[in-house]
Amino acid sequence: MKNKFTDPIDLSILWNRLISLVDEAASTLQQTAFSSVTRESADFAIVLMDSKGQSMVQSSISVPSFLGVLPFLVKSLIKNYFPQEVLKPGDVLITNDPWLCAGHKPDIGIVTPIFHPNQTHIIGYIGCIAHSPDIGGTLWGAGARDFYEEGLYIPPLKLIESGKLNDTVIKIIEGNVRAPYQTLGDIMAQVAANNQGIQSLMQLVNEYGLEDLDGLSDQIIQATENAMRQAIRNAPDGVYKSRYEADGDAENHPVTIECTVTINGDSIHVDYTGSSPQHPLAINAVMNYVFAYTAYPIKCIFNPEIPNNEGAFRPVTVYAPEGCILNAKKPAPLGARNVIGNLLHAPVMLALSQAVPEKVQADCGAPVWVMPLSGTKDDGTEFVEYLFLAGGYGGRNGLPGPPTLCFPTNVANVPVEVFEHDAPVLVLEKKLIPGSGGSGKFPGGDGQRFSYKNISKRPLQISNVTEKIKTQAYGLFGGEHGRKGDIFVITKDGKRRYTPPKGIDYLQPDEILVMELPGGGGYGKAE
């Protein structure tokens, strides 16, 4: 039986209640997680899905990349791995398969089927993807030469079977990662988060005597889809093209994104045909991840207000030819796929600037630079630390771009005092670069200069993932481009030396790593 809610007020109330329960789950995750990526940088998402794996609601705090991904993952799990009849109450599924999950191995998906209180049937799924602190392999970044160097692969498995933890899986993970208690601690925090969500859902199911979630889900998704389609219908039909140059390795292998956006009535199709082939560096992206980062800016442009669920994505389709950098195949290395995913909004917006000029923003001096470092402190303890650095934000119609602000991903920086406490470094500078944002009627935001010195007696391993060292954030409608970024090392004797913009390097004792983050583009011609 499908529960239908004819009363618009019941529907309003139940919908809010569902959002509230995934938020409860999110707060459980954030407070029990170990990795700074999850807790401080909130690099996760929790989604409640119906029995078909369609997303109904997502946590208010979520990283955009994970949004479309969870329903995709659950649908594949149902179809190819764990059909409903093999799932039992108390089962919890795990995988980090990049093609099913979020495009690289550190992102671990935990999915818990939700049984009706009388245990007879599955009424839905709750899923949580979070960035694990470590998954083994080479240090997270663009440096791996293939998929197999990027650490442990966890195929879709039952992490917990009928309430019993699968010790074999735990032992394999434990033996393959750098900080096992952190990685396992985060996985268990994800399990706990799902449980919290289910617990609150059960209360609601009992209160309203729900047999399933599908009727409710259909209504929520349909209402959202209608609103999204209406918003798209208001934009002019047409075929809008853009070409976007990215750094690639910032040397011999640049990357080009060809983007064709077709608005046809109430739907949008994005086609990346003509984009660069798979890249030798680990910056290749997979289709579901590319879909998430393409649909995300489209939602922001057309209907930022409506709640996010399956319905917001239905009017959007995305295509990228197999074997291109946006639809990479095994064994392509994927580690730093974020630098590619995180700039897809730019070609999409550049194309859409022809259709809805007042609704797009100039390019951001992003993607966020992810700059992990690891090594051994003088007292012998090992450490891994992640630095996230944002460039300037793009100018908007009516508003300048703020300095140093993440887009489209959303991770907080690590405070200088915390960084110096956790790693043997001395930070010399964290400062805006005045004038690095492109000028314009609404100028782009400034980037920043960040430099630190290795103050230990041993070399530090660094993994650089930069972008816009060679290219620039575009300005729109006469606004200037943002200033390029730069990365280099100052040696002990004060000389400037090369360090790869993407890849692994060693920072010797007393050497200084200098990073200059790019500025955002300006919007409109300066008067």
Added chain:
Amino acid sequence: MNPKLILGIDVGGTFTDLALLFAESGRLILGKTLTTYPDPTPGIFSGINDLLQKAGISISEPEGIIHGTTLVTNAVIERKGEKTGLITTKGFEDILEIGREIRYDIYDLFISMPQPLVPTSKRFGITERINAKGEVITAPDLDEIRKIITELETEGVRSVAVVLLHSYLNPSHEKQIGNFIRRNYPHLYCSLSCEIIPEIREYERSSATVMNAYVQPVADMYLNNLSENLKSSGFKGFFQVMNSSGRLITAEQASKKPIDLLESGPAGGCMAGVYFSKKLSIPDLLAFDMGGTTAKASLIRESEPQITYQFEAAREKRFKKGSGLPVRIPVIDLIEIGAGGGSVARVNELGLLTVGPDSASSQPGPACYGNGGIYPTVTDADLVLGYLNESYFLGGKMKLCKEKAAEAIESFIAKPLGISVEKAAWGIHRVVNENMANAARVHIIEKGLNPKHFKMIAFGGAGPVHAYHVARLLHAPGLIIPGAAGVLSAFGFLVSQPAIEFTYSKVQKIDCLDFNDLNETFEKFKKEGMAYLLGAGADEKYLHFKISCEMRYAGQGHEIHVPMPLPPYHNKTGDDIKMLFENQYQQKFGRIMQGHNIETVTWRVLISGNPFFQQTARVVVEDGGAVLKGYRMAYFKGQYINTPVYNRYALSANTILKGPCIIEEHESTVVVGCEGEVFVDEANILHIQFVKNDEPVNS
């Protein structure tokens, strides 16, 4: 000190509330007057004069005045603080502007970030450095500071914030600079981060210190003037201020650290809840306060307010977490959502009914005020449902118009949704209740606690109207409605304790804690705190010490607040601390992590005196009306029922009333549904029990 007569004054955005307490008899006289702008002083004095006249006493008689104010909050929100300069470690001048680089709203492309309180031209770096171990790498050069001050003075700066890296570990450089400024430039205000908020994380420390500097001249002048004016009008008693964590501080202390006043009003409400928790011997309560524009909820556990250090001021988007300026001071841990009597209801593009977060506020106000408001609000719905009395709003001071309310609901809600006006009104009532219950539930679950465990205590103008249903939605075991619902904050001031808090940030693994250092630090705090409290009139016999620590598993970034044993500490204390941490962690997260290192991050030492008043208070209102005022049609269980309406002031002790019923008082109306049973106690406090606790909540 046991004053016999004390006066609480709460200056809010719209109203200035007053409460005069005769401590020996417990007699409480209340007053309410409009807040005056830009200077609230005339409003305060007119309120005092009215109240004194009512009580038949002179200004020389009260032995103390306790004050709470929105002045500091407003100065930050409206950017009306003083021109402020920032001196910081060279190379880090822009930390204040860079912030944490994260967006508070992931879908809004047109996001705006809060502007820093100090612009680039007034932020200066000096050559100095202390490392993460607290060791000096480069000492500051005082000549450089002199030059910077000259430049700041040319810019018209009157207040200076000093924030240097790692000063929470080693404050010597900040102190050196502070002493230099205070000695050589006595006309400048100077806030040092090591004095304001000695905690790790440079952006958060800068944000709080700069905010303190920014509001200090304004707050100092205001508090000085007020206290001078009170003195010259004949007031002879002590003058204290309510801080954000529900403690009383001297005006002098408040002038030094005015950011402590950011939440002084809301803290008063919670402290009133704490008082009732003690009086009624119900240690755990959910305090629920619903006013005209917002609703607030906070937990009281073991008759103590819950404190958080995650506060933010002046949010860019009012109810959006992360959109404000962080201020990690101790603040009563409350959630605030856009749900009040004035919250506007509408049908959104998805065809759903939404309520708030925006409010029709007092101008034009809800449609039923008849001041030109056309949109339906929560108050309009409550009126249509028969919960409110058209002719007894604010005790009859204000007439409401039911037709206008029904009209607004009809055209904006009922018609678009194709339902009847009463269904629509009931929908508004339900949706706003759901919003509040959802927010409260997330708040409680975040702490690892069970919402079903907490009885609710409700106040604020709209609180008692909605509390019944909110309590049912949370499956609360009961509901308590004290009197004086409309001015409870001012009363809360009178039942709070004078206190001072010290913090000490030191990241240490618990198996290698430096006990000598901790003991010495605690001893120093104790001495300083005692001197302060005795100076503020506290009784040495009743001084109370509390130590707590923010702790975590090494590697986690989120600390939990753990109560600690009293010093002196010795080698065995480490085991106790571990156990206390694990108990707390287990309770909050349902598990502990075997074999992980545990570390301390920030120690907090709280020293407090006794509250001035702990006996039973009773509001005295000469009303003279009958107990049963009559009957009116009110909406319960899907239909209008002829419902008895009682006069709260005439209810005698031990009365029992069965729901559905309505109980009216001046500042609010208590609505009790069909499954409620009301018991009136000696102090005219209403205790509502739910007869059936598992009834479907949507009826």
